[in-house]
Amino acid sequence: MKHSNSKIALLVYAICPRIQAEKKAVFGSIHFQQSLALFEKLQDRTQRIAQESGLETFWVFDDTQVGKSFGERYSKAFADLFQQGFEQVISVGNDIPGLEVAHILDAKSQLQNSQTILGPAEDGGNYLIALSRSHFEEKSFSQLPWNSNKLHSAIKGLFQNQNGSVFQLEYLIDIDDFNSLTRFKAELKSGEFYRFIIQLLRSILTFFEKGEYFFNDRITSKDNPLRAPPALNF
Structure with a gap:
């Protein structure tokens, strides 16, 4: 056609x-x-x-x-x-x-x-x-x-x-893992999508604060980059 x-x-x-x-x-x-x-x-x-x-x-x-x-x-x-x-x-x-x-x-x-x-x-x-x-x-x-x-x-x-x-064109970041997401967040600094990322990170931080990561850490595969709260620096 x-x-x-x-x-x-x-x-x-x-x-x-x-x-x-x-x-x-x-x-x-x-x-x-x-x-x-x-x-x-x-x-x-x-x-x-x-x-x-x-x-x-x-x-x-x-x-x-x-x-x-x-x-x-x-x-x-x-x-x-x-x-x-x-x-x-x-x-x-x-x-x-x-x-x-x-x-x-x-x-x-x-x-x-x-x-x-x-x-x-x-x-x-x-x-x-x-x-x-x-x-x-x-x-x-x-x-x-x-x-x-x-x-x-x-x-x-x-x-x-x-x-x-x-x-x-200029270089950009594509999202392959947690590190690439946090690099992008650091560059973004503000805006609607920045707030969306922060909201996601806070939801995971709440999960950690409940202590649930203590149990899941023993059964989670090693691909998990968020094995403890210090990974969530925002």
Whole structure:
């Protein structure tokens, strides 16, 4: 099916909040509900930003996409939009608390001068990837080191070798664990999302103050970063 209106699509390639909460366990495995609330909040925020961008937006959830690996599934999402007639695709995830509509609009503007726009994440990945159809090759894109700290340098090298034109946005933090969340909170300092994070941390602190952590500490898996109240410095 050909698309005849906008030349640029916004692709939100998302991991559903429940899967994010299970895999990342930001607050530890015994605080699943707080992790779920965090990723649901991030998804709601991403929906608002996508609407504000004014771009035609397509949501693709990784667990419903066809492909054996993340790279194959993600590449297919780009390929499908290019096949619909879009000339350029801007892709973001749903776990970047620092993402603003300005990042998307900046990528849209820079696509007029560059074929590739990258928003690097501090963990070595990317929170935004904007590509032009003329420089997209599905197989090589799918074989990049996805979900690793080498991704940004690899994808930058791939497209620089193709056309030498890569524009880089500012670095942002994506939420992979408790430490990345607290780093973001320290940078944020105020605002609605900051207050939401503080509320989550206080709910966990209340849990500790009741003494329940004393019993759970003996049965909780070692992935729990909140094994005692000192971890909650806010």
